[in-house]
Amino acid sequence: MSEVWLxxxxxxxxxxxxxxxxxxxxxxxxxxxxxxxxxxxKTADLGEAVYWSRSRKKLWHKGEESGHTQKVLEIRTDCDEDVILLKIIQTGGIACHTGRKSCFFQKLDGQEWATVEPVLKDPHEIYRK
Ligand SMILES: N=c1c2ncn([C@@H]3O[C@H](COP(=O)(O)OP(=O)(O)OP(=O)(O)O)[C@@H](O)[C@H]3O)c2ncn1[C@@H]1O[C@H](COP(=O)(O)O)[C@@H](O)[C@H]1O
Ligand SMILES: [Mg+2]
Ligand SMILES: [Zn+2]
Known part of the structure; x- marks a missing residue:
């Protein structure tokens, strides 16, 4: 198989x-x-983000439960090829399972982590659990 890129x-x-x-x-x-x-x-084949869930130990097609899939426009790697960068369009505008746009919603404020991004949708409405 021609998987030199992998x-x-x-x-x-x-x-x-x-x-x-x-x-x-x-x-x-x-x-x-x-x-x-x-x-x-799979991400390259599908054009949508597919991750590996470490806790669930299975392939994870982002959005499989929430519908919040990620359309992949570009896949990049860095100079020493140890990180992947996906340029995506986020379906629903929500990437985080807390109902926020981004997972990076906690900001160091002095000695405390402050939540600085709003919940756009209640996670109970996103996930049936
Ligand atoms: N949806 C998410 C989700 N979205 C963003 N992230 C971020 O992605 C990272 C995933 O890396 P990890 O290896 O830690 O993932 P994980 O711990 O194996 O995933 P979980 O056990 O938390 O589900 C997390 O640390 C979060 O920052 C999410 N991590 C987990 N989920 C779970 O994925 C499941 C399916 O969600 P959808 O893909 O949105 O349908 C649901 O059970 C969600 O709770
Ligand atoms: Mg996790
Ligand atoms: Zn998150």
């Missing part, structure tokens, strides 16, 4: 690489998750 990635000891999802329009960082080989291959 061999180039510096997979960690668990066979994973961190993947950053960035809003293709605004440049905002929406989330960071993990990919294994299969996840990256």
């Amino acid at each position: 061999n180039k990635i510096a997979w960690n000891d668990d066979g994973l690489v961190p993947a950053i999802a960035q809003d293709a329009d605004t440049g905002e960082i929406l989330m960071v998750a993990w990919m294994n080989r299969e996840a990256l291959r």
